[in-house]
Amino acid sequence: MSERPLKVALLGCGVVGSEVARLMTTTADDLGARIGARVELAGIAVRRLGRARDLPVDPALFTSDAHELVSRPDVDVVVEVIGGIEPARSLILAAMENGASIVTANKALLAEHGAQLHAAAEKHGVDLYYEAAVAGAIPLLRPLRESLVGDKVKRVLGIVNGTTNFILDRMDSTGAGFDEALDEATELGYAEADPTADVEGFDAAAKAAILASLAFHTKVTAADVYREGITQVSASDVASAREMGSVVKLLAICEVDEARESVTARVHPAMLPRTHPLAGVREAYNAVFVESEAAGRLMFYGPGAGGTPTASAVLGDLVAVCRNKVNGGRAPAVSAYADLRVSAMGEARTRYHISLDVDDKAGVLAQVALIFAQQDVSIQTVRQSGRGEDARLVVATHVATDAALSGTVERLRALPTVRAVASVMRVEGE
Template identity: 65%
Template structure:
């Protein structure tokens, strides 16, 4: 089974090493040896710490994909173009593809799936979400006979590390992010992680599979963690919660649509996701028959990602030898993606108010006017000032947002000092 590898960075190099180190085992599992016949890179002349023939490297990735002696293509370059053209060419030629490219799958996955289906070949991408965590195959195959209600996950190690440090040490956002960078968890430009783009791409992919509907990254509501403060972390602790950056995809029973979103949220410390620390990832799946399932592990890094890629390679190679195709993408349900305003959630609201009679009643009136029920209230007096902390019952996000906007203009409310969604059950 002859393989073309596109990309030889951290992940690609690890794939090369594992292909060589585990050659005997991989051949026994597949039924044929796996032979690397070419590696597409931008700079073939670059010296790499890999004990392989330098002639394997080429800058002509498109030519490599088109070669007659290539049976299978692995892509770990990332980005939209030119990876999209390379993979479409491979699939249209009937060559199965294994990719870790979450950005491409989340933006134009439909074109890749259509090309694979038309050619009767495989498109596998376990490594695109959660690194080595086996998540894509369970959603795609193991739960194919069930109905998934909700997928709730921590799918970005950088943001989870930052929020863990803020929670456990009292560090500010800037201090925690600097530590993440020093330890190699955050890129020099961490915006893709901190602003939620990475998690949004993964959320789109999970929603596609869980709900058998076309979802792209443009459908995902996204809020980063840059505005999370030490006060938010402390307030969460006081109500028995912690703050996590969550990717949420859920099906609405009332509207038969789906909600897909990425944002920081408070979750109860009793929830399984609350204990996911530092750069680890975890995804919590709720299904009608299977109940609650959790998938946990290292969500990034060269070795974990390469492990997921090679797991797909073995599956795809077996299919090709047997003359069959694995399970493809199903979007038969075509459920609409709901706007964030129609998504049902809960809010934690922190208000700075004047400590005078009637302020609480005024605040409660604003919630009532938008048909939002208050679950709990905590008031702390500080001389002429006071702090009001309110947690709502579930309500449409549009109603909750409108309530917060009205609160900003109320007499007696000095400031809305904090607003955060609450997920994961009633804390």
């Protein structure tokens, strides 16, 4: 074992940061044996020094001067768990300039400035690891980055936000509405006081950008990801899915076209058949399907959030980075050599499930079918329920471009015999 300990600066001491500090301290001997050198906390940067913290660390390690901490010449690794864009970006760049490798859980930063951070890591000869940024404790990014690097990934499909999965699961299992399920998620600590990032899909979109970038060796940012949250998913939508033997999930979908010329990345609610493995993902768990040419279908499943699970991923990255420091090497750079075009949502090929409140009279179905035909959208099934003012048509389509499907919906809304387009839901997994 190396005589010189490796010094680690920790930025942030919230839910995740506290667990990282606790695990680093209580498992120091094991970590040292696995790395080949002891790891020690050089300092912990926090916003408020006076706050009481029940941690087995020396209080003298806490500092409010994060920039001074990452600039210290004795710091080997910086662990960033403060989140957000700034000051996290500036602190990470400053640490790299001083020769420190980086472990971060910051999905928003990586989705916006991943290319800049990877370029800086390459320039300064340091590591940049971020397994905890997507799907918490689930080992997912390193398989994409390393294990599958000799394969061709075709599609990544997954549930990457535990809060929304909990809400939709409750709506499915209890018949609750969105607001009621959100209140329960908040009471149990699964949802933040301001749940916007989760329920509007921003969190999942950032993760989708990271997944698409790694899977397809292409720079994809959060702005490239089509995003639609779950706030408009109603109890009737979930009930309709149940009647069809399906379940509603918020999915992150990243795929490459057959010619491998363009990629799409999207986040939106979708119906999944209950026979699909992702349909059985309950509560606040995450799961991701990866489809590749040689390996076929792989599924990664586990807790996607929480202090201890996320800290587990951070510690895994910390061990990998410290081993590289001890051995005088570094991880292979992440490649964006493919530089594929990121296509718009309208080019994505998907299926729709559409519920229409219609006039109960002869010829309505023919009018509806004509609009689908004019938009070059093929109908898979159609069924009618109710009579009179309760008449409803439920249409399931074959695969078509999202532009053609959304154009069909707009024309249906303008049809005099259609009183309302009650529900529109994409369908995946079939």
